[in-house]
Amino acid sequence: MPVAVYLCASISIVFTTALFGLLINNTINSKDFYNRLTNMNFIRNEAINKYLGVKALRLLIVNTFWSKLNPSLQIPNTRNKEQLLKIRAEMTNAEISHLIGFLITLLLMLTSYATSWHTGIILPLLISNIAFHLHPALLQQYNKRRLDKLLKML
Template structure:
């Protein structure tokens, strides 16, 4: 019975996570038209590189880069040095917020299913939700931090050249 609940919850969680990507994109499209979008576009849950490493973001990044997931969002690929980092950062923000919305959506469903079906079912739903929604969002936040550093360096370089330094 326990194994059955775990398998069913995990399978349902995978299905809900795929559905949540669509829900996330739709709700993100609506959120973009509000004044709150600017506030949520600069979220930074984990500022510590060491903590990112401990929870496996580096391994997750490898999986995304070396499996079929690499084909999902081609707009956030950095293919050459002259790429528009501002545009790539914007696409990362879209992806990050869509995944966060998806994560919240599945978390609400998992909470409901924990009450109606069983706690194991709901907890098992959260495993794919974390891997398919939370981790991609955290990865985008890490990548945005790296892009921000590069953009800030470019701004400082341009400012220093303008001042004759």
């Protein structure tokens, strides 16, 4: 199959797994173990975040139409602790949804490889998965750390 077909298919798969991530996250967010997921921090080092492009992704999202996709994640000018905690919970929700989507996509890639079924999609799917799931999850963690600093000042 042509690379363009695999690229389009991989983007479609990633967006579909994002929907599954949202559905699964909404199912598990009332469970007891969910609170342990709210403080995940894969990369604490700011230099590594910069190297991986997390800060560049933040600038891209803030300055393009992507910022309109989830307006509940925007920090308002008037800040109170309750409002910021609500935004932090929304960030956690988005982060965990992206991570679930990332894991589902990763399982699909591993299945494709293990069964030698459409192996040409693995690389485009890996790139799409990192761009649309892993990087946004890392960005949410970065933003939560920034928000936590702000909350400590209040």
